[in-house]
Amino acid sequence: MSCFLSCVRFHVSATTTDNDNKPTITGSGSVSGVTCYTWDDVESLTCNFSRLIGSGGYSSIYLARLSGGSINAALKVHVSSHRLYQVFRSELEILLRLQHPHIVKLLGYFDDSEESGALLLEYLPQGNLQEKLNRNSKQVLPWRNRTAIAFQVAQAIEHIHEKCSPQIVHGDIKSSNILLDKHFNSKLCDFGSAKVGFSSMVQPSKTMSTMSPRSKQVMMIGSPGYTDPHYLKTGIASKKMDMYGFGVVVLELVSGKEAVSSEKGEMLVHAAAPLIHEILDSNGDIAEEKARQFLDPRLSRDTSLDLEEVKTMLSVAAYCLRSPPSLRPSASQVVQTLIKKIPSLSFLGCGKEE
Ligand SMILES: Nc1ncnc2c1ncn2[C@@H]1O[C@H](COP(=O)(O)OP(=O)(O)OP(=O)(O)O)[C@@H](O)[C@H]1O
Numbered sequence: 444m445s446c447f448l449s450c451v452r453f454h455v456s457a458t459t460t461d462n463d464n465k466p467t468i469t470g471s472g473s474v475s476g477v478t479c480y481t482w483d484d485v486e487s488l489t490c491n492f493s494r495l496i497g498s499g500g501y502s503s504i505y506l507a508r509l510s511g512g513s514i515n516a517a518l519k520v521h522v523s524s525h526r527l528y529q530v531f532r533s534e535l536e537i538l539l540r541l542q543h544p545h546i547v548k549l550l551g552y553f554d555d556s557e558e559s560g561a562l563l564l565e566y567l568p569q570g571n572l573q574e575k576l577n578r579n580s581k582q583v584l585p586w587r588n589r590t591a592i593a594f595q596v597a598q599a600i601e602h603i604h605e606k607c608s609p610q611i612v613h614g615d616i617k618s619s620n621i622l623l624d625k626h627f628n629s630k631l632c633d634f635g636s637a638k639v640g641f642s643s644m645v646q647p648s649k650t651m652s653t654m655s656p657r658s659k660q661v662m663m664i665g666s667p668g669y670t671d672p673h674y675l676k677t678g679i680a681s682k683k684m685d686m687y688g689f690g691v692v693v694l695e696l697v698s699g700k701e702a703v704s705s706e707k708g709e710m711l712v713h714a715a716a717p718l719i720h721e722i723l724d725s726n727g728d729i730a731e732e733k734a735r736q737f738l739d740p741r742l743s744r745d746t747s748l749d750l751e752e753v754k755t756m757l758s759v760a761a762y763c764l765r766s767p768p769s770l771r772p773s774a775s776q777v778v779q780t781l782i783k784k785i786p787s788l789s790f791l792g793c794g795k796e797e
Pocket residue numbers: 496497498499500501502503504517519547564565566567568570571619620622632633635
């Protein structure tokens with residue numbers, strides 16, 4: 444175990460910082476390996492935006508090719524608008540600060556300083572976790588990879604919550620914001636909703652408390668099925684809201700079900716709650732039987748499956764979903780629990796710097 448603990452340490456260094464710890468973004472050129480591109484460069488890197496590989500609420504993501512076509516990258520182009528330009532700037536400034544094996548790497552950016560911006564990111568060929576867990580996906584994600592993904596995402600959250608300065612709340616932890624490389628290692632992406640520069644929580648601004656419910660909805664961060672009910676009530680963004688989103692992702696990993704059922708519109712947290720408590724409150728054969736009922740049926744023939752590990756994952760999820768938020772664990776507590784209780788993680792060499 445001590446060898447394993449040393450494996451999970453990694454070297455962290457900021458990309459560019461000035462005295463007050465803010466990254467400096469200069470005009471064109473390269474900043475500590477992050478290149479500033481012109482729009483002509485962007486068009487040529489994406490072959491005139493010829494291959495769309497993803498889209499979100501604020502952006503479209505295109506395949507880009509670097510070094511004469513030998514390296515793939517992903518170009519995230521933010522929708523042109525003054526408000527979304529602020530989202531782009533905020534995501535850019537955060538990504539310039541972050542360097543971690545399980546956080547998507549920023550390679551470059553385009554910024555017109557007014558209303559358009561684009562981020563050039565490392566390309567993750569296996570797409571997002573939500574697509575991989577989808578019942579229609581041809582490939583079934585093995586149990587070993589599911590525990591490794593949970594562990595790596597917990598490490599990424601631990602990094603932004605506890606190991607970088609100033610600390611960051613992601614604000615939108617969900618399976619479509621977890622990208623997978625060719626070995627199914629995970630990388631957290633989409634820092635467009637992130638909040639920076641406080642130790643644990645951000646109060647809603649005064650203007651927000653006087654807003655109409657409709658405008659408030661537009662200001663709120665998070666996604667249906669993943670949003671902490673405490674945040675919905677108070678508008679206070681905190682690290683514990685990330686832990687709630689993480690808890691939902693763990694339920695998706697174990698059950699293979701969506702956070703919000705596309706058929707019934709039911710939320711996984713609500714559907715799962717009674718069964719999880721029965722599993723955690725019972726022992727032996729009964730607990731095993733109930734764990735199997737909850738488990739993704741596509742894992743029934745997976746030789747790497749271990750029902751004790753299934754119970755550990757469910758217990759981590761249950762803790763992360765607790766109310767009030769103060770009862771939820773920190774990301775580092777989750778990392779430590781997974782290291783202790785999921786021995787198979789060590790076989791994958793999880794946490795090793797790549
Ligand atoms: N680096 C990448 N490599 C491969 N695919 C990517 C990459 N970045 C994003 N994608 C794809 O694009 C999708 C949307 O990306 P992202 O979440 O960053 O956009 P967004 O506009 O911020 O979305 P949201 O609606 O969640 O705010 C991802 O779920 C993924 O499928």
